[in-house]
Amino acid sequence: MTWNQQERAGASLGALSVVFIGGSVGAASLLHDYPLLGGQAVRFAVAVIVLVAWGRVRRHRFRLPTVRESVWLILLAVCGMAGYGVMLVHATSVTEPGNVGVAIGAAPLFIVLVRAAHTRTKPAVGLVIGGVIVLAGTLIAQASASGGLQWGLLVFSAISDGTQS
Template sequence: MTMRVGWAGQERSGALLAGGAVVLVGGSVAASSLVGDYPVLGGQGVRYLLAGLLLAAWSRLRGEPLIRPTGREWGWLGALAAVGLAGCSVLMIQATRVADPGSVGVVIGAAPLVIVLAGALVRRRRPATRLLVAAAVVAAGAAAAQSGSGAGSFSLLGFALSLGALAGAVGTTVLAAPVLPRLGPMTVTVYSCVLAGGLLLVLAVQDGLATGATVLRMPTLVEFGALAYLAVMVTGVVCIAWFGAMQRLGSERTGLFNGLIPVASLAAVLLVGAGQVGAWQLIGALAVLVGVVLGLRRGPVVTATASGPTIAGAVPVGR
């Protein structure tokens, strides 16, 4: 027997989780700027390792043991850690150092469209027209919001780094999808964060030995606060919320919310008084909102079993 789960159930909680994750990521712009002078590889390594260990301790205190991944799942988790977490964060920081942040946002704003296409390619099927149109609207709106913020000059190196960060943003969703149904958000987050942190610290040590660069140093009070916020809120909480949304909405429809990240960043800039919001930003924000609503309109079809309704985390629901 099949039944349709309404917006008040799985979709509402999924949208709230994805929206909350986007707000935290968008608000991380100010925190990231505070650690601009801190060693990138070492700092980001500590960030992810701290997030993973804190979440593992929290899971243990709650009496919810982590699920042990299988050999194949370790491969997906390793790819998620390297591409979606470590690669994305490092390339994003490097891109904003050599290119205008607004220009970087234009490239990242294409993530929803790429996720829809990638999901279809992985399953060897044609993407749903509604999702494809919604992703295009979200990407266009995010680009408009950022181009109106002064995204003018753009270096070739900055563009290449931005494409790498885009690949990482897409990888966070695409690479987590195969392991989420069995492992769940907490296990996926803990293991991927620990793997990402370990990888970055190893790279930091190798870079230090090769070039003499500083691996880690004692952070200032401001840097410590920013790193702690990035580790706990922007890494731990965001990953759990995002992966939880994927279980409820599917990977492609959750990916639409990526388009809200540049808009949330603009709102954060406005709140701290670091800039102004003009007509293009408002138009872009409206377009993103329309695209997300369009992509989420159709409810998922869930198969009722003896143990209750189940939703496939790797397959976009409601198609």
Template sequence: MMFDARERSGAALALGAVCLIGGSVAAAGRLHDFPLIGGQAVRYGFATVFLLVWGRIRRHTFIRPSPAQMAWIFLLAATGMAGYGIVLVYATSMTSPGNVGVALGAAPLIIVLVQSLLARARPSRNLIGGALCVACGSAVAQMSTGSTVQWSVQGFMWSCLALTGVCAVTLFGAPATKALGSLTATTYACALASVMLFLTAVIKGSVTGTPVLRRPSGTEFSALAFLALGVTTVVYLLWYGAVERLGAGRTGLFNGLVPLASLLALSVTGTATASLNQIGGAVLVLIGVAFGLRVRKRGAPPPGRPRQSR
């Protein structure tokens, strides 16, 4: 499929976002001992400040959302931001971070399946075949080079919840972005996620006596800074910029590259070493995504094709 200039820029934005998302798996693996909920509240609070400063620099006017638009923002903040941030840290503590990264590669198929259900359209054979390939790839990634299974019910469940959060970013974020623009929607969602997390941390602390926050170590601070600035602020602006240019469906395809990006980030940072099985599983996931989404009816426009520039 040939892209015009607008679509090529959207593809570049999505690719940049995917590389940073891959790094988030490695960063989350360094926060297992840090107060989780309070740390995530600080992450999204700093991200809100960064976004407000960026909006001021660009002289951006933040549109006041309608009740319906605010509902989408609330769902995005609760599931794709606050919920995902907590779940990702738990998932990487329950199973190998590489396994979590591979599981996230199923997001494009989930997004398309949900869209098919909402449109009351029957999924294609290619989509079903691609889903089976993705499932096989995820299973292969769970095995170590010693042919022992690195699998647990808890790890699988938390990885699935992390996958749900990734899907929510596109499914809930697209309507808000279309109505308000990427900067406005992201800023409101980050602010709301920070408030949700801070209140939750305070309530949990009052009940259990656990600290809301503590002074982070150097490694923990660098991980939080990367998550706040790189993965939250920059990724959401890049991702929703891509959604505006490509539409939610085609932008979601780039989630298929998350397994490879996360395994590369884990290897570069020394957080973990990617095994041959994990690499093979990631490739199978990528093949499954490509196979499941490669065919459309001739003459039909791609889903979510963006409108012409105004």
């Protein structure tokens, strides 16, 4: 099977994103005393500066978002990447980073199944198999690194009441 340039670029970017996400779990465990919301604000400000600079270099003309688009952007930031960053740091404060990695590894399978339920269609077999493989890989990696999985209902109750297990 030969891949065209677009497929190779997509596979490379997908692999790079996996490395970044996996690395972010380990890095998040070092940020417990970091001002999370301020850090997220700085992170997004730097992203805007880089995006605008890149647009200027490429001579792209920007327009201001409409009010509706601005609301969606804010909701996406709060519920998406900023919310993910805050929850990732909090999760690593109540359990080991590897356990958080297992939860993140379950996301592809969860997304496939939720989408199928939402659209009331059968999930694609290949996507389910891929999700199961990712989840199995994260479970095996965590179990082999720590001598067994270490979380259960105690972690979830620790998250809900703010205490550590």
